[in-house]
Amino acid sequence: MKMMCNVAVSNRLGAGTTARRKPAKSCLSIGKVSSQNDQLYIILQTLQNKQGTKYKVKDNIEKVFTNFIEEGKMTIRFKEPPHDLFVQCDAIQLKSFAHIMKLGFTNKLTASVLSLADLKPKAVAIAFKTKVNIKTPENYPILEGFPRTTIELFLTGLGRRSFDRNILKLQNLRILDLSDNQITSLPKELGSLPNLQELNLAQNLIGKAPKSKWAWMDGVHISKNLKLLDLSSNEMAEIPDRLGKLSALVTLKVNTNSLQYLPQSLGRLEALKFLDVSKNELLVLPGSIRNLRLSSLNIAHNNFVTSNNCTVVKLRISSLLETAARTVLKSRMHYDASSIPFTLMTYLENTQYCVCGNACFDNYIRNPMLLPPNRCADSTVSSGYSSIPLDCYFCSLRCHRRYCG
Ligand SMILES: [Zn+2]
Secondary structure (H helix, E strand, O other), X not given: OEEEEEEEEXXXXXXXXXXXXXXXXXXXXXXXXXXXXXXXXXXXXXXXXOOOEEEEOOOOEEEEEOOOHHHOEEEXXXXXXXXXXXXXXXXXXXXXXXXXXXXXXXXOOOHHHHEOOOOOHHHHHXXXXXXXXXXXXXXXXXXXOOOOOOOEEEOOOOOOOOOOHHHHHOOOOOEEEOOOOOOOOOOHHHXXXXXXXXXXXXXXXXXXXXXHHHHHHHOHHHHHHOOEEEOOOOXXXXXXXXXXXXXXXXXXXXXXXXXXXXXXXXXXXXXXXXXXOOOOOOOOEEHHHHHOOEEEEEOOOOOOOOOOOOOEEEOOOOOHHHHHHHHHHHHOOOOOOOOOXXXXXXXXXXXXXXXXXXXXXXXXXXXXXXXXXXXXXXXXXXOOOOOEEEEEEEOOHHHHHHHHO
């Protein structure tokens, strides 16, 4: 058995503080090193020490400390060399490793289970890989999956029609590039990857997905971590309102689609700096865009029209539903279908946003406005539009006066 983990080695004969080394990414294996040698070994390999340090198992383990195994921590004390290994790992893997060790002590293991053919230094180097770039469909690791250590994964131009669920196992994944495939939808669990920061989906067929297939945007991790989202060239006719949940987004590319409208929730993306909506069929921009401080905005090649809509005023006493929705937003809690009632969830998702960033719900003044493109961002590519029509919602008379006065 082989396990990727963090291991700190402490030499009990070493003096002072230098005796215990810092934890290092390691590969810990248990098994037989060759078919001639029947001895069971635990082998510790790191990137610096690919040959590894071998520890005999039989009559050589003084003690195994498993008090904190539920937290993914275990210490193995060897007699010779006099080392303590402080192992830190996913608790489930650690438990099965401890189990195999126990069977090893009692000689209950069959030899064939434990042959360590893949202990070659090269295999260790592959296991430590952090950047994976698959360039041809023939090299795609269909059966073996990707190294658990992968941080950057590039799967572009491979003609893939579906999302590979092996990706969901990569807890360290930071950059995922799936551009130039034929993927139509992403699984909900993508939103739970704890470290994903950049997601490139350009040149796929995401526009073909039903509305429900956007649930990955609700994930607590993705909404807090995702900084770049590229959805360009995806045959999209609309973007769901839940886009506004991706609160860490800095770069958003939705160019080269067939969008006529953008969601008002766009104004909630407070970190957004770079927005490309060029080459769509946009008729207006959401008024909430005025709430953003964009560095760069590309709105070239759209169908902007000056709307003839007149001002609509809807101001009334808040319903209970509206009060509940405002409380959820005010608390800044993370919500999804599992934490709040479905009615409330849909209500929250379908609201419009004021230019000030507040949600409007059933109380608003809707007013079309015209804005020179250079007022929307520090630098704007606009292919000659002298003014951009905005569909503005205002949460109160005060906001209406402030922005329209
Ligand atoms: Zn307002």
